[in-house]
Amino acid sequence: MQQEESGTPINADDFGIWLSRQLRRRGLSQSDLAVALDVTRAAVSAWITGRATPRFEKIQEIERVLHLATGSSATRDEAPDSAGSISWHHRPAHADGGRELGNAAAFAFDSDLAVLAREAAQNSLDERHDLSRPVRVRFILHEITGERLRRLQEALLWDELVPHLRAAADTGQKVGRVIANGLRDLKERGSLLLLRIEDYNASGLTGPEYDDGRFAAVVRRQLDSHKGGAAGGSYGLGKVTLWAASQFGLVLMNSMLSEPYEGRHDRRLIGRLDLPWHEINRMQYAGPAWLGEGDPTRDGAARSWWADERSVEEFYLTRGSGDPGTSFLIVGAHDPSGEATDLEQMHQALVRGLASGFWASMVSGREMPPMMEASVEGLRDGQVVVAEERVDPHRYEPARTRAMRAFLNGETTSQITGPEDVISLDVPLTVPPLKGAEKSSSLTHRSVLLITPTGDDDPKPNRLVGMRGTRMAVLERGVSDVPLGAIRFQAVLLAGRAAGATGPDADAAERFLRAAEPPEHNDWKATDDLTSTYARGARQRLTEFKQAMLKQVRDAVRPVEQVSEEGAPKVLRDLLRLDPPVLARSPGYPTVKSATGMIDSDGAWHVRVEVRLPERADPWLLKPLLRFATRSGPLPSVPWAQINAVSHCEVVGQDDIRCAPGTRTAVFTGVSDKSHHPVSARMAGIEVDLVRRREIL
Amino acid sequence: MTRRIFPYPVVVGDVSLEVAQVRLDDIALPYEMISTSERMVALHRIDRRDWRSARLSVQVRAPERELEGPWSGISCMALLAERRTNTRTAVRLRRERPGQWAGEVELHRDRHLAQAELTGQLIADVDGVAGRMIATTTDSWTIDLRARTPSRRDEIKTRWIDFAADANPHLHAFRSDPWLVEAVGEEPVLYLNSGFDGLKSLLESGRPADRAVRDNLASQIAMGVWTAMFNAALYLDEMTSSPQWPGGWRESVLRRMLPDIFPEFSPEDALTEVLARRRSGEGGGDLQTRIMHAASRRAQVAPSLGALIRTLSRTSQEDE
Numbered sequence A: 001m002q003q004e005e006s007g008t009p010i011n012a013d014d015f016g017i018w019l020s021r022q023l024r025r026r027g028l029s030q031s032d033l034a035v036a037l038d039v040t041r042a043a044v045s046a047w048i049t050g051r052a053t054p055r056f057e058k059i060q061e062i063e064r065v066l067h068l069a070t071g072s073s074a075t076r077d078e079a080p081d082s083a084g085s086i087s088w089h090h091r092p093a094h095a096d097g098g099r100e101l102g103n104a105a106a107f108a109f110d111s112d113l114a115v116l117a118r119e120a121a122q123n124s125l126d127e128r129h130d131l132s133r134p135v136r137v138r139f140i141l142h143e144i145t146g147e148r149l150r151r152l153q154e155a156l157l158w159d160e161l162v163p164h165l166r167a168a169a170d171t172g173q174k175v176g177r178v179i180a181n182g183l184r185d186l187k188e189r190g191s192l193l194l195l196r197i198e199d200y201n202a203s204g205l206t207g208p209e210y211d212d213g214r215f216a217a218v219v220r221r222q223l224d225s226h227k228g229g230a231a232g233g234s235y236g237l238g239k240v241t242l243w244a245a246s247q248f249g250l251v252l253m254n255s256m257l258s259e260p261y262e263g264r265h266d267r268r269l270i271g272r273l274d275l276p277w278h279e280i281n282r283m284q285y286a287g288p289a290w291l292g293e294g295d296p297t298r299d300g301a302a303r304s305w306w307a308d309e310r311s312v313e314e315f316y317l318t319r320g321s322g323d324p325g326t327s328f329l330i331v332g333a334h335d336p337s338g339e340a341t342d343l344e345q346m347h348q349a350l351v352r353g354l355a356s357g358f359w360a361s362m363v364s365g366r367e368m369p370p371m372m373e374a375s376v377e378g379l380r381d382g383q384v385v386v387a388e389e390r391v392d393p394h395r396y397e398p399a400r401t402r403a404m405r406a407f408l409n410g411e412t413t414s415q416i417t418g419p420e421d422v423i424s425l426d427v428p429l430t431v432p433p434l435k436g437a438e439k440s441s442s443l444t445h446r447s448v449l450l451i452t453p454t455g456d457d458d459p460k461p462n463r464l465v466g467m468r469g470t471r472m473a474v475l476e477r478g479v480s481d482v483p484l485g486a487i488r489f490q491a492v493l494l495a496g497r498a499a500g501a502t503g504p505d506a507d508a509a510e511r512f513l514r515a516a517e518p519p520e521h522n523d524w525k526a527t528d529d530l531t532s533t534y535a536r537g538a539r540q541r542l543t544e545f546k547q548a549m550l551k552q553v554r555d556a557v558r559p560v561e562q563v564s565e566e567g568a569p570k571v572l573r574d575l576l577r578l579d580p581p582v583l584a585r586s587p588g589y590p591t592v593k594s595a596t597g598m599i600d601s602d603g604a605w606h607v608r609v610e611v612r613l614p615e616r617a618d619p620w621l622l623k624p625l626l627r628f629a630t631r632s633g634p635l636p637s638v639p640w641a642q643i644n645a646v647s648h649c650e651v652v653g654q655d656d657i658r659c660a661p662g663t664r665t666a667v668f669t670g671v672s673d674k675s676h677h678p679v680s681a682r683m684a685g686i687e688v689d690l691v692r693r694r695e696i697l
Numbered sequence B: 001m002t003r004r005i006f007p008y009p010v011v012v013g014d015v016s017l018e019v020a021q022v023r024l025d026d027i028a029l030p031y032e033m034i035s036t037s038e039r040m041v042a043l044h045r046i047d048r049r050d051w052r053s054a055r056l057s058v059q060v061r062a063p064e065r066e067l068e069g070p071w072s073g074i075s076c077m078a079l080l081a082e083r084r085t086n087t088r089t090a091v092r093l094r095r096e097r098p099g100q101w102a103g104e105v106e107l108h109r110d111r112h113l114a115q116a117e118l119t120g121q122l123i124a125d126v127d128g129v130a131g132r133m134i135a136t137t138t139d140s141w142t143i144d145l146r147a148r149t150p151s152r153r154d155e156i157k158t159r160w161i162d163f164a165a166d167a168n169p170h171l172h173a174f175r176s177d178p179w180l181v182e183a184v185g186e187e188p189v190l191y192l193n194s195g196f197d198g199l200k201s202l203l204e205s206g207r208p209a210d211r212a213v214r215d216n217l218a219s220q221i222a223m224g225v226w227t228a229m230f231n232a233a234l235y236l237d238e239m240t241s242s243p244q245w246p247g248g249w250r251e252s253v254l255r256r257m258l259p260d261i262f263p264e265f266s267p268e269d270a271l272t273e274v275l276a277r278r279r280s281g282e283g284g285g286d287l288q289t290r291i292m293h294a295a296s297r298r299a300q301v302a303p304s305l306g307a308l309i310r311t312l313s314r315t316s317q318e319d320e
Helices: A012-026 A030-037 A041-048 A056-065 A113-126 A146-155 A158-169 A174-189 A214-219 A237-244 A309-314 A343-358 A398-408 A504-515 A528-533 A538-557 A570-576 B169-174 B199-203 B208-235 B248-261 B267-280 B284-298 B301-319
Strands: A086-092 A135-145 A191-200 A246-256 A268-273 A278-280 A283-295 A301-303 A325-333 A372-380 A383-390 A423-431 A443-453 A463-467 A473-478 A489-494 A591-599 A605-612 A620-628 A640-647 A649-652 A656-659 A665-672 A686-692 B003-005 B016-024 B040-042 B053-061 B071-082 B087-097 B100-108 B115-126 B129-136 B141-144 B157-161 B179-182 B189-193
Touching: A012 A030, A012 A041, A030 A041, A030 A056, A086 A158, A086 A301, A113 A135, A113 A191, A113 A237, A113 A343, A113 A372, A135 A146, A135 A343, A146 A158, A146 A191, A146 A309, A158 A174, A158 A246, A158 A278, A158 A283, A174 A191, A174 A246, A174 A325, A191 A343, A214 A246, A214 A268, A237 A246, A343 A372, A343 A383, A343 A473, A398 A443, A398 A489, A423 A504, A423 A538, A443 A504, A443 A538, A463 A538, A489 A538, A504 A528, A528 A538, A570 B157, A570 B208, A591 A686, A591 B003, A605 A620, A605 A686, A620 A640, A620 A665, A649 A665, A656 A665, A686 B267, B016 B115, B053 B071, B053 B087, B053 B115, B071 B100, B071 B129, B100 B115, B179 B208, B189 B199, B189 B208, B199 B208, B208 B248, B208 B267, B208 B284, B208 B301, B248 B267, B248 B284, B267 B284, B284 B301
Parallel strands: A135 A372, A463 A489, B040 B141, B157 B189
Antiparallel strands: A086 A283, A135 A191, A191 A325, A246 A268, A246 A325, A268 A283, A278 A283, A283 A301, A372 A383, A423 A443, A443 A489, A463 A473, A591 A605, A605 A665, A620 A656, A620 A686, A640 A649, A640 A665, A649 A656, A686 B003, B016 B053, B053 B100, B071 B087, B071 B115, B087 B100, B115 B129, B115 B141, B179 B189
16 A cells, blocks of 8 residues: 655645545535535635645545545545445346347357466456566466355355346346356355456556546456557457356456556456346346446446455455556356366366467567466465466477577577477568558568477477467467478467567558457458458468468478389388388297396306296297397307296206196296306396297107 | 396386487488487488488486486496497497486498497496496387488388390390399399389289289289298308397398297297208208298288189179
């Protein structure tokens, strides 16, 4: 909390904003205050618009009239009952009887946790504040029960919401079923899962309550993608994934602003509930509701409020540092696809979603920080159950990350000669003129294509990933028709500003490819946006671009020498193969299954040998052979001093073994004759072999 | 099948070796000539015939936890050996971190002929004895001086030539033969007579109608090739006291065919047996029968003949 010492000269602008807010909360008009203070209405108006500040005695009087603590105008403290003035405002149903039974934008998405991670992280990247530092994104899953749960429910006036949730659940629509499941889960398990998504070094929800700005784009509007600069598309369609990830459609927000609103930065809070149309006691509601301070000037619509640290903590929205950014709390978090069902699985799904979408944004060069850092953590009732995992791109995308890093460090090569080499090639993209400007000429942008070998353990080799601006993976596809004998590889295409290029061609490519992205941001194709924005031929230019990148990849991985197969006709080739035969799993002859041994105090080898026998009615007659291992040449063999049968066999003659007919294993032991050792037993390893003997009848 | 027993403790767990890069006289070899999955390096390049040495960047990895044992002063060696030239080069690798070593092994072309084998070994002091081998790589790498692609796929060299052409006076005696096998020297060669009318078009035909005859002809040729190669391999007996594998293509042929000749014998026993029969001069007839059996299995004579007979009976029915 910012503490200003009393006696600090009052800033007229700030005072005016503060006074206006206090009047609004008390439901007083400027004239009411003028009467109470015995001043003219014009004087009050001058204070509020910041043209003048009242004298000290008048300020004390104002504080008295407004029931505020002495000096609170200087410290800008809010009324002590600030938290008590928070309530839910439910939008009444449309007068024309229209009903929205679900959020149209939500249906445009096939939502799951990977999509949520992708949309949330993309917004944070687009809203990066200080471009010399990475934006940091944290996902915290927190399951709460008992008193913690009750305390949160009290803070967000849960009991008031329940009738609305029940009514919405009864509508029987798709959204209604999700809410009904949520209420049942809460009752049966007595626990609630929260997912907090926070970013640091981001813009935060700046701007006015109702007019254009980031705040209104997120809190008030559907489909408004408050296009800020080149990033564009932030908080657009994708923000619905936040609400879709809540079983109740309930998301609370706490923002630390990068530029002040009403003279303040810290802890701007608001909640938004997205329900379908519903009816309670004949009263009809449109669906959406906001948690905030009632605004008498807007029929009691809820405004954001500047919360104190205690209420932020009650809402589980305490931020980790003073860096600007926003914390979203998804209440009743779930995987909309139903795949991840518990906290640990959700943790995994989020980490994987972040790694596959943003590995490139998280790669740093030697002298270049990453664009983004991300982590995921899991807690139960305040105890860490899955430690915070910083998403490491090297772990999840080793080959692609290596390619990106080599590019950032300027270490790409012209030919691949080692498993870690990265080659860099050009792929031209011709950007056609805009519609209506057909006279102007096309621009040609040279995008960068990186190719690097990938390991044999890569489950999905030979793929191409394309990205622009923020380096979020957009296009991902396999490269087919790779020439025979080519290496296994991964390819990365950097278009527009992703490769660090600036200039009109990079900007044009950026805009062109953005128009070619469908809402899911997972391909570049001829979208309606593309064909309606660009002159004829846009579709063709895009197709050429995609074909050119594939051709470049294929050419780059083609082996240097094309060996002609002139010679053996195909039909003969398979019959004349000379490669070594595969050893049979169960060969038709006796084998040593295990052999162990040790040297006794006299220096002789004692070995125990287990023999595996193929099934046969006749007995097997074998001569065990003990040989000293040498590096090359025939191994010198050593006679036995003694051979003993242990099981399923008998010793025949001097030192042969006859295995019982029909048996599958036999065991014998043997002692070497040390007088015949070629070297001391301690100086060499030995091997035991079995040689067939002819049965002499 | 043998198991080696050591008189001292050795490392449990796999030790692996990898070739990361190869330079032919300081020029890096394209990465596709190194195959990690087949553990093979192909050194032959048409545009660089006269190279003198190849420098291999090698890395060896061992499970770090397994290296804590009664060993001290563990070091790692890379060994490059070729049996045929009796060359063996050992290079000590430098330790990069626990359980990982790296270094460069130089292969001098004039010391090698065809294929060199590259392995890694861990050496340590055990019970006061220095330089004992405590682990060796599970799989070795093959460095092939003559291959253009790093593939272990090995097949018999086949050439189409006109036996009657003036350039081939040595083949004039066989001018009316459709094919012949030369199972001598470094590599056996199957010569197909391009002057034999229709042979080439039949063998390379893709027409369904030709298929049964074509496959049967291929089996017939293959049968002859395997029989000739086996006999040639058998006759190169160096008469050592204990039987020795001959190496090269001869060993490959013996290893492929012996399991079919003596199915109840281990490969070593089978080699002993076949050499014993040849040396004693006994049982030549029985051995030839077994060789025919093995060669016909390799050449898939039975299935292709069966297919031919079925095709013929079908067409003769249609004719009636």
